[in-house]
Amino acid sequence: MRAYLRTYWLLARAGFRRQATYRMALAAGIFTNSVFGVVRASILVGAVTGAGAAVAGYDALAVSSYAWWGQVLLGSVSMWGWSEVADRVRTGDIAADFLRPVPPYLTYLAVDLGRAALALLARGAPMLLIGALYSGITFATGAVEWVLGLTAVALAVAVGFLGNYLVNCAAFWLVEIRGLLMAYSVVATLLAGLYVPVHWFPEWLRIVAAATPFPSLIQTPIDILSGYAAGPAAVRAVAVQVGWVLALGVAGALATAAGRRRLEVQGG
Amino acid sequence: MASGFTAYRAVLRSRVRAQQGYRVSFATDLFATVLTGLAELLEVYVIFHNTPRLGGLDFDAALLVFALANLTFAAADLLVGHCDRLPTYVREGRIDVFYLRPLSILGQLMTSEVSLRRLGRISVAVVVLGIALVRGEVAPTPTTVGMLALSIVCGTALMAGLFVAVAGLQFWLVDGREFANAFTYGGAYAAQQSSLVFPDPVRIFFTFVVPAAFTAYLPTLVILGEPGGDFADPALAWWLPAATAWVWGVALLTWRHGVRHYQGAGG
Numbered sequence: 001m002r003a004y005l006r007t008y009w010l011l012a013r014a015g016f017r018r019q020a021t022y023r024m025a026l027a028a029g030i031f032t033n034s035v036f037g038v039v040r041a042s043i044l045v046g047a048v049t050g051a052g053a054a055v056a057g058y059d060a061l062a063v064s065s066y067a068w069w070g071q072v073l074l075g076s077v078s079m080w081g082w083s084e085v086a087d088r089v090r091t092g093d094i095a096a097d098f099l100r101p102v103p104p105y106l107t108y109l110a111v112d113l114g115r116a117a118l119a120l121l122a123r124g125a126p127m128l129l130i131g132a133l134y135s136g137i138t139f140a141t142g143a144v145e146w147v148l149g150l151t152a153v154a155l156a157v158a159v160g161f162l163g164n165y166l167v168n169c170a171a172f173w174l175v176e177i178r179g180l181l182m183a184y185s186v187v188a189t190l191l192a193g194l195y196v197p198v199h200w201f202p203e204w205l206r207i208v209a210a211a212t213p214f215p216s217l218i219q220t221p222i223d224i225l226s227g228y229a230a231g232p233a234a235v236r237a238v239a240v241q242v243g244w245v246l247a248l249g250v251a252g253a254l255a256t257a258a259g260r261r262r263l264e265v266q267g268g
Numbered sequence: 269m270a271s272g273f274t275a276y277r278a279v280l281r282s283r284v285r286a287q288q289g290y291r292v293s294f295a296t297d298l299f300a301t302v303l304t305g306l307a308e309l310l311e312v313y314v315i316f317h318n319t320p321r322l323g324g325l326d327f328d329a330a331l332l333v334f335a336l337a338n339l340t341f342a343a344a345d346l347l348v349g350h351c352d353r354l355p356t357y358v359r360e361g362r363i364d365v366f367y368l369r370p371l372s373i374l375g376q377l378m379t380s381e382v383s384l385r386r387l388g389r390i391s392v393a394v395v396v397l398g399i400a401l402v403r404g405e406v407a408p409t410p411t412t413v414g415m416l417a418l419s420i421v422c423g424t425a426l427m428a429g430l431f432v433a434v435a436g437l438q439f440w441l442v443d444g445r446e447f448a449n450a451f452t453y454g455g456a457y458a459a460q461q462s463s464l465v466f467p468d469p470v471r472i473f474f475t476f477v478v479p480a481a482f483t484a485y486l487p488t489l490v491i492l493g494e495p496g497g498d499f500a501d502p503a504l505a506w507w508l509p510a511a512t513a514w515v516w517g518v519a520l521l522t523w524r525h526g527v528r529h530y531q532g533a534g535g
Contacts, residue, residue, distance in 0.1 A: 028444035035450040038470055039458050043315065043322070046465035050319035179296030179385075186300065186307045196314045205314070 015114025068131025172259030305392030323462025340423030423483035429515035436522030
């Protein structure tokens with residue numbers, strides 16, 4: 001068991017260091033995220049100004065905080081076009097993954113957690129600073145909320161990975177999944193509340209979003225870290241995330257097993 | 269010159285045919301780009317579900333900005349969007365092949381792909397454009413028709429220029445390809461908004477440096493007869509060809525220096 005955990009720890013560290021190597025990419029990411037942060041904050045603040053009053057509890061400061069917290073998280077929580085598994089299915093390399101003594105599913109999860117940790121420190125933290133200087137940012141106040149908030153970020157990263165992984169598993173059957181991945185990112189980013197808070201959605205769209213794991217990606221961690229949700233509401237939101245991690249985790253394991261059988265049928 | 273033209277045409281035809289070969293893939297890609305357009309439209313709808321006006325525009329005017337910005341960006345993306353794959357070509361040494369052929373490198377890069385799947389997003393934009401013009405009760409006068417045509421033609425060229433400008437920078441950046449997104453996708457995102465949502469410095473940046481506001485917002489002011497605001501005067505819209513020339517001037521400059529900067533992959 002200990003040797004097992006050590007393996008995953010080393011994989012997570014490798015994921016962390018792989019991202020840390022590309023300093024230029026980090027600088028570029030921070031610059032680009034800042035530009036998008038400014039545009040997004042402007043739109044949301046513009047909406048509050050246009051409405052003439054706070055919208056669903058968000059005043060100008062709260063809603064620009066929302067935009068900047070989103071920029072903090074989006075480097076860590078993966079919602080865009082991760083296709084490593086699908087690519088390896090297409091090339092056949094996935095067969096080598098299945099031969100290793102650690103299951104590929106958990107290997108990729110460990111590497112992704114490491115990547116997310118680096119992204120949070122190297123891309124997220126600067127966004128927090130830039131957002132605070134640009135328009136101000138609100139934070140959770142209690143120690144309990146901070147613990148819950150950071151837990152929510154870790155769970156959001158896991159949900160993001162598991163969702164992506166499930167879509168990648170479709171490659172066992174379809175081989176080419178570029179369109180599917182793209183459709184997934186579009187729906188995920190929209191329903192996660194990346195562009196507009198889920199609390200601003202009209203009733204019907206809020207119900208649709210609540211039926212998916214996507215609000216767990218962005219809306220939930222932001223709600224807690226920014227102080228929008230606290231106490232029992234925050235605990236409930238984290239519990240929902242745990243539920244999605246379990247559900248998607250099981251689904252991913254089943255899809256891997258089924259996909260593996262399918263792969264053997266192809267004769268790889 | 270004529271033989272160069274034939275070569276480009278042959279390459280383009282092969283790219284189009286290649287995409288027709290995989291029908292299911294193409295259909296899902298097309299579906300995904302339609303979905304992208306619809307999701308962005310839904311965002312505009314959600315914003316206006318909460319406020320009657322955004323940056324001085326009502327929902328109908330915002331629809332027109334959305335349609336023009338999406339149409340010009342998606343058309344540019346179809347034509348030259350693959351330029352942002354240049355870092356991959358550089359890293360893998362595949363760009364070397366472009367240097368060896370007796371054709372312009374930029375010409376080859378631009379014709380190396382034509383992403384027909386982006387027609388999905390274009391079709392969403394065209395439908396929204398129609399709806400916006402009807403809802404805005406736009407009368408077909410020389411001013412409105414002229415502005416609309418100018419916006420679509422020059423706006424597309426302007427957006428395409430942004431792709432080429434940052435592609436030139438990629439020869440230096442390579443790992444920093446995300447920088448490019450700030451100007452292309454960031455510019456397109458800014459173009460979809462009323463300029464008046466931005467604080468003055470940001471508005472000036474997106475009007476006079478990366479002139480995204482020229483593709484959709486400023487033409488919309490002219491077409492609908494909206495007043496605009498500081499650094500967002502409707503009369504500015506007629507300077508769209510100048511803004512396009514500025515972007516392409518920068519683009520050709522960065523591209524020329526980029527091509528000369530490249531030292532080869534040692535292949």
